[in-house]
Amino acid sequence: MALYAFVPRRENRLLWGGALAAALLVPAVLRSEYVLNTAVLAGIYVILAASLNITNGYTGLFSFGHAAFYGIGAYTAAILATRLGWGFALTLPAAGVVAALFGAALALITLRLSGIFLALVTIGFQEITFLVTLNWIALTRGPMGIPGVPPPALGGYEFRGNTGYYYLILALDVLTLFVVARVVTSRVGRAFVAIREDELAAQASGLPTFRLKVLAFVIATFFAGLAGAFFAHHARFVSADSFRLDETFIILTMLIVGGLGSFLGPIVGAVALVILPEVSRVLAEYRGVVYGLVLIAVILFRPEGVAGVPGIIQPRGLLARARPAREPVA
Amino acid sequence: MLLSQVVNGLTQGSLYALVAIGFVIIFGTMNLVTFAHGEVYMIGAFVGYLALGVYHVPWPMALASGMAAAWMLGSVIEKTAFRPLRATGHMPPLLITIGLSIILKDLAVVVFGAENRPVPSVYGTTVQVAGVPVSVLQLVILGLAGALVVALRVLLHSTKIGRAMRATAQDHEAAYAMGVNVNRVFNIAFALASALGGAAGVMVGIYYNTVYPAMGGTAGLKGFAACIFGGLTSIPGAILGGLIIGVVENLTVQFVASGYRDVVAFAVMVLILLLRPQGLLGKRLRTV
Amino acid sequence: MSLLEVSGLSVTFGGLAALKNVSFSLEDREIVGLIGPNGAGKTTLFNCLSGFQAPDEGTMRFRGTVLERRSPDRIAALGLARTFQTSRIFRRMSVLDHVLIGLHRHQRAGFWAAVARPAWVAAEEAAARRRALELLALFEDRLLPRMDDFADSLSYANRRRLEIARALATGPTLLLLDEPTAGMNPHESAGIVRLIQAIRDLGVTVFLIEHDMKVMMNASDRIVVLDHGEKIAEGRPDEIRRDENVVAAYMGRRGARA
Secondary structure, three states: OOHHHOOOOOOOHHHHHHHHHHHHHHHHHOOOHHHHHHHHHHHHHHHHHHHHHHHHHHOOOOOOOHHHHHHHHHHHHHHHHHHOOOOHHHHHHHHHHHHHHHHHHHHHHHOOOOHHHHHHHHHHHHHHHHHHHHHOHHHHOHHHOEOOOOOOEEOOEEOOHHHHHHHHHHHHHHHHHHHHHHHHOOHHHHHHHHHHHOHHHHHHOOOOHHHHHHHHHHHHHHHHHHHHHHHHHHHOOEOHHHHOHHHHHHHHHHHHHHOOOOOHHHHHHHHHHHHHHHOOHHHHHOHHHHHHHHHHHHHHHOOOOOOOOOOOOOOOHHHOOOOOOOOOOO | OHHHHHHHHHHHHHHHHHHHHHHHHHHHHHOOOOOOHHHHHHHHHHHHHHHHHHOOOOHHHHHHHHHHHHHHHHHHHHHHHHHHHHHHOOHHHHHHHHHHHHHHHHHHHHHHOOOOEEOOOOOOOEEEEOOEEEEHHHHHHHHHHHHHHHHHHHHHHHOHHHHHHHHHHHOHHHHHHOOOOHHHHHHHHHHHHHHHHHHHHHHHHHHHOEEOOOHHHHHHHHHHHHHHHOOOOOHHHHHHHHHHHHHHHHHHHHHOOHHHOOHHHHHHHHHHHHHOOOOOOOOOOOOO | OOOEEEEEEEEEEOOEEEEEEEEEEEOOOOEEEEEOOOOOOHHHHHHHHHOOOOOOEEEEEEOOEEOOOOOHHHHHHHOEEEOOOOOOOOOOOEHHHHHHHHOHHHOOOOHHHHHHOOHHHHHHHHHHHHHHHHHHHOOOOOOHHHOOOEHHHOOHHHHHHHHHHHHHHOOOOEEEEEOOOOOOOHHHHHHHHHHHHHHHHOOOEEEEEOOOHHHHHHHOOEEEEEEOOEEEEEEOHHHHHHOHHHHHHHHOOOOOOO
């Protein structure tokens, strides 16, 4: 079976159960704090890449604003935790909901655009969000950021230490990937792919494509918000600088290297690109160069990445041309 | 006070316009978008800084070396990243330029460090023009930007290569059929656009007395915003867009708050995309 | 009330009239052909009917419901389905999934149902799958054995069949087919004719653009003829075959010469 078709289903639940069991055993086997910290970072990026995959991979929308929703989630959690004393059990869903509300608003306003125009509008939103966050000092403390976010606590138990963080992010990963798997193997997931493949034919077949694209956006931004909440309680300090276009590019790179439009793609991409710079000191120092080179190599030699659906990035192979702006149906 | 802010805005805006014209040239000729333009601008700025601040050459030479470096970098980028993938649509080259922008910025940080590098002052004096205090440097920048635009127009309309570029922009297959070396035209277009970006970078470095690796990011995006004004295919539109953004930014700093300066460009871009994606001056352009 | 009433339909592209004051009706359970030389406006007419092109003038009523200014998916929901001249399939979706997409509107499972998977979701999917297999079976053994294959692995002819299957899945009462036999040999074309007749017998009206005259004459109950955007003739196949205006249109723009 092709890697890109590999989704958790009833038939292969033993395999995925085994993978989960292995993941649960990681802290017991690899006792290094450093490794665990890396694993936590990978866990965050798995959520970010998997959620971006819903819009950019499955539905074929060019969203370049993902880091903004990550940041909105992080700031929501930080503000609620430090100002209202809310615990993680509340800040986590709140962060997701607030990010999703912004995602819905953006989607409703902008999704009649497509292609490069959608990309530019989402970048514009990304930058505006950054600038507003930086300047709305009353809400966000501006460039000073929000320090003192407490570590995540659930039911009285405080998750401190890398082992605790690891299990917590693992739980969030399982939640995210569970929802993603359920969505992509459903009627809704089918509709997303149809929109990506040919939106006009999808409309002609009765699909309410605008509504579906907004739904894709809402799902993706909700989980980006969740990742943001975890980030806030893990790093204990939130600042606007962490959520800029650079960050979106990193998430996108992970997704493309791992492969767009498949279940495994974002997992592979996030884990691989978080681990890669840690392999050697040199690589760590040149992290940006490494990421850029890997992205370029993938696009040049294997655009579907490790486990992605072939042909998403090169829609018509070597004979593709940009379409002129005329009536949509020839 | 208001008028001097307008002058500030026009100066800044003329530099945005140069970056924006670069985008228009690339998109108009090759129908491709590059996210690495800001970083080419930044590299040009750093070369200018090295020439002026480290090797102490006269500023016109610094400008020329910045432009030359940007030209060469642009030519290499086109040959290695765009040419092999040109036929595959707009997405693969776009993603490659994202990779390149990440690489270039990181290299600049590793080589130069992330902090600001000081660029020596040039022309510190101020004069009065129609009662408005204007620095000589501003006049020089405006003059240079204007000269570059005029030179560009002469190139595009009165030289063989310029005509080839315009023919290719209209219809690259027809141009090819008429014997135009389309590969060469694409390469020159990209290099030329990059050189304009490099010029803007050097002048920004001189104007603000500082260069730093992250300067390309925002400048590139603002250049994009400016060229959206003209719908991605109009050079006058890009110029107008750049100037308007520059002026509105400075007025915002004066009358609203300095922190929100950068929001102007992005707000303008988003509004135009939502209300009139073909820009205010562009025709129905080719969708990417 | 007719199934479809079109009156005074006009579309102009930058000075060029693609459709000029076109009027006709379609009734239940008939096969109507639409012919005309290249550029006559046939696909433009289909685009207007299916919501991809806004007419400049005129109205279209589908069982009394106005079609103008409706989005394509709403028009499909009303019961008007179409195929495209350039086969628009979902390249990286399986054959079966294509038909399931056509059935999308007949299912209910949304995001929450997808995540929670209550029992009725599985039942709904199973029912949809059964219906999809029924539809694929209409194409003999062309599509069924390939039901799990990606659509871009199909031959050109099978892709056109798949488009028809997908359109049928939406449950239309009017089906617009744009050159369904393009690229097929006579044997395959005859199969399509039989299929179209079977569709008509199931209660669906078929409005058919075809360049293959044999197919057109054999399959159609009536034919509408367009030339330069205007309707120049309408009638039974044998009438159309003898119509002077039709012959002139096909012989050349300068008119027929003896």
